[in-house]
Amino acid sequence: MRVAIDHEVAAPVSLVFSVFSDIPKLAERIEKVTKVEMLTEGPMEKGARWRETRVVMKKEATEEMWYSEFHTDRSYTVRGESMGSVFLTTFTFQGANGTTSVRVEMVATPQTVMAKLLSPLTLLTKGMMRKCLTGDIEALGLVAESGWDVSEVEVSTETT
Numbered sequence: 288m289r290v291a292i293d294h295e296v297a298a299p300v301s302l303v304f305s306v307f308s309d310i311p312k313l314a315e316r317i318e319k320v321t322k323v324e325m326l327t328e329g330p331m332e333k334g335a336r337w338r339e340t341r342v343v344m345k346k347e348a349t350e351e352m353w354y355s356e357f358h359t360d361r362s363y364t365v366r367g368e369s370m371g372s373v374f375l376t377t378f379t380f381q382g383a384n385g386t387t388s389v390r391v392e393m394v395a396t397p398q399t400v401m402a403k404l405l406s407p408l409t410l411l412t413k414g415m416m417r418k419c420l421t422g423d424i425e426a427l428g429l430v431a432e433s434g435w436d437v438s439e440v441e442v443s444t445e446t447t
Contacts, residue, residue: 288395290417294424296389298431300382303389304360306431307378310337317426319419321347333357344415371399376420389428391420 296303306316308331313320319341326336336353355375356364364377376393393416 288413288416289392290413290420291390291392292417292420292424294389294391294421294428296387296428296431297385298387298428298434299385300380300387301360302434303382303387303428303431304380307380307389307427308357308363310335310339313339316430317341317423319343319422322349326351331357343419368398371401372397387431389424391424393420 298306310331311323311325313323320339321342322340324338326338327334329335331354333354333356335357336351338349338351340347340349342348350367350369352365352367354363355366356362356377360380360382362377362379364375367374367376373396374393375396376391379390379392381388381390
């Protein structure tokens with residue numbers, strides 16, 4: 288399953304990237320996220336891990352995720368493994384004239400025999416995934432457009 292979404296944010300790329308990649312504050316910014324527990328210390332960078340709890344279909348679900356790629360002000364990829372599948376969600380940021388184009392692409396790849404057998408059913412959840420991702424992106428975009436203070440988050444300046 289693949290879902291791709293494009294969204295424009297009326298804020299500079301460094302601010303938008305900082306807001307989107309500030310995992311410890313997700314529960315404050317995204318209504319459906321109820322809790323974030325950081326599993327690693329230090330800046331947001333490749334390898335940073337967390338446990339995220341969110342409401343999905345009126346029930347809370349908790350998943351462990353991590354940055355499998357992280358390129359400050361350009362892109363990052365979040366990896367998660369659930370229900371026999373690997374989920375890779377890549378966020379790409381391009382800034383121009385004080386605005387930022389954000390592209391989010393989520394790809395789910397079944398790994399186990401059961402997940403492969405059930406993969407045709409993912410077509411039924413694709414709309415729900417699109418709606419969830421769109422809601423997250425819109426909420427974070429509004430935070431960035433409100434002029435949130437970039438200095439509040441510690442982001443690695445290394446690129447890998």
